[in-house]
Amino acid sequence: MNYQVLQKKDLDEFIRKLSGKMTVVAPVNKGYNNFAFEEVSSAEKIALQYIPTILPPKKYFMPQKEKMLDFDISGKIPEDKAVIEYEDIAIFGIHTCDLAGIQCLNMAFSERPRDYNYLIRKDHIFSIGLECNDYCDESASCTLVNAHLPNGGYDLFLSDVGDRFVCHINTHRGAEIAGETGLFQKAAAADLTALDNLRERKRQIFKNEINIAPRFLPEIFEKAMESPVWEEVGSRCVSCGNCTNVCPTCYCFDMFDSINLDMKTGARFRVWDSCQLEPFARVAGGENFREERSERQRHRFFRKFKYPVEKYYRFFCTGCGRCTRTCMARISLKETLNALAKESL
C-alpha cells in the first residue's frame, strides 16, 4: 500500500496546481446546510466538513442532459453521428458513499451493450476521495452497506488526521499527479499509526443503522413484493422524483430529439428520468404498468436492495441518506427497511 502525506497548509496550493491541469470540482457550502460540487480554483471555498451534497458526483459521469447524437436531415438520406462532449475533471473530496455510488454506475454502464458515453467520460475523471471521520447526520446508513470505509474507486484518498491528510495512492495516475505537485511526502510510521487510530475510532462510531443485519435483507426482499409497507409509504409519497434524482446509483433515463431552427439539423439527448414519476412505465396504448405510488416506491427499493443483488452481488444503496433528507413527505430509508424487517420477523 502506497501512502503519502499532504499537509493541510498545502491543500490550497494542491488545488491551485491541480486546477492548472484540469477542471477541479469540490464540495462548496451553499448555505442552510446544503452543499454542492462546484468548480473551484483554490481551497478557499472547499467545505472539508460537509454532509452529502445535494446532487452526488454522478452528475459528472452522467450529466442531467447529454448529447448522444447529432443528425442532419437536409439530404434524402438522413445522416447522424454519435458524439460525446466531455472535459478533463478532477473531483476533490468524494465521500466513501459516493465512491460506492460511482462503482455501482460503473457496473451498470459497462455491462454489455456498453454505454460508451459513460465510459469515455469516466476515463477523463480524476477522483480524490475524502474520509468521513464521523457520521454526517442521522439520515446516513453507510455502515449498513459497508460504505463508511474506502473500498477503492478513487485515484487518491485523503484521510484527515489533524494538521495533515494521509493520502492513499491507489492508481499510477494518482501517483503521477501527486508527484507532479511536489507537495506530497512519504508517509512516516506515525502517519500510518494516526490513520489506524482514525479507523479504530470509526469502528466505535459507525454501527449498523437499522435493526437487522444486512445479510438478512435479501431474504426480506424475497418476501417484500406483497408487503403492506408499500401502501403506507405510497400513501405519503408525492411522486416528485427527488429521491431518485439525488440518488448516487439511480441512472434511469429518457431520450428526446431536438431540432434546430433551420429544421435540418438537430440532436438526440439523454436526460435523467425517474421511476417515481407517473408516466415512467406507461405505454402509448394507455396501460400504466406502475400506476400507483406504492408500486413505484416498492420498485425504487427493489432497485436498491433486490435486483442489483441478483445481478451485481451488491446493494445499489450507498447509505448516503440523500433520499431521506430530500423527501418532502419524510419517507425514510431506514424506517422503511425497519418496517419491512419488523413485518418479516
Add this chain to the structure above:
Amino acid sequence: MKEEIVNSNWKLRKGEIIAAKQMTSAEKWFDIKLDDGELDHEPGQFVQVELFGIGEVPISICSSPTKKGSFELCVRAAGRVTNEMHKLDVGNYVGIRGPFGRPFPVRVMAGNDLFFIAGGLGIAPLRSLINYVMDNRKDFGKVDILLGCRTPQDMLFGDEVAGWEKRLDVNFSCTVDRGGPDWTGNVGLITTLIPGVTIIPERTFSVVVGPPVMYKFVINELLKKDLPERQIILSLERHMKCGMGKCGHCQIDHPKNYYCCKDGPTFSYDEVKEAKKL
C-alpha cells in the same frame, strides 16, 4: 471537448420505406429496406424506429426473417411518434436500431405442435413467427391459430389471414367482439374458442400475444388443458426506450430482475407468472 463515438450503440441504421399501406383506421404497415444490408432478426424481436427530430419508438417486427431484403412493421397510431409515423410514405427514411430482445424460442419449439393465440395488435409480433413456421412448415407438428379482434374492420393482414384459412396444414379460426350485419363468423371473446381446440399438452407450445388484459383469461384456459407453464410463451408490452437494459423503463415488477427489452419481450409463463402485471 467533443469526439465521435464510432461504435456507439446509439448510432442509427438508415431504412428506406419501400412500401406502405394504411391497413385499418388505426394501423399502418411499412416495408423497410436498410441501406447497410439485412436486419438479421429472429421472430419476436423488435426495433427502435427513429423519426429524426421527433423521437424514437420500439416497434415489433411483423415479418419473418425468411423474407429477405427488407422487414415489415405494423404501427398503431397511439402516441406522438407513431402518429407522426403514419404521415410517412414510400421514399421516406427512418433511423433504425436493433434488432433487440429475446426472440421466440423457435429452435426449442421445432418438432412440437403449435397453438397460436393473437388478440388485436398482438398479431403483428406473432405474424413474424407464424410466417416463419409457414416457411419451415415441415419442421413443426400440428398448427392451430386463433385470432381475435374488436370488429371485422379491425382485422389486420386480412389477405394473409384468408390464406391461412385455406391452408390444409393449419387450423384457423377467428372471432370478433362485435360483428356487423354481414359477419357470419364467431362473435365473442377469444377464450371461447380455446376449449374447442384439441391439444396434446406434452408436445404443444402455445404462443400468446395480445393486450395485457387478455393474458390472464387465455392462460387460465390453457392451464385447464394441462399445458405446462413453460410451454406457454408470451410477448409482453412495455415502453423500451433504449433496448439495452439500461434506461429502466421496461423493467417488469417481478421478484426477478427482468428487463422486457433484454430478457424479453418473449417469456414463458413460468418465468413471469409472479409478475405483478403481465
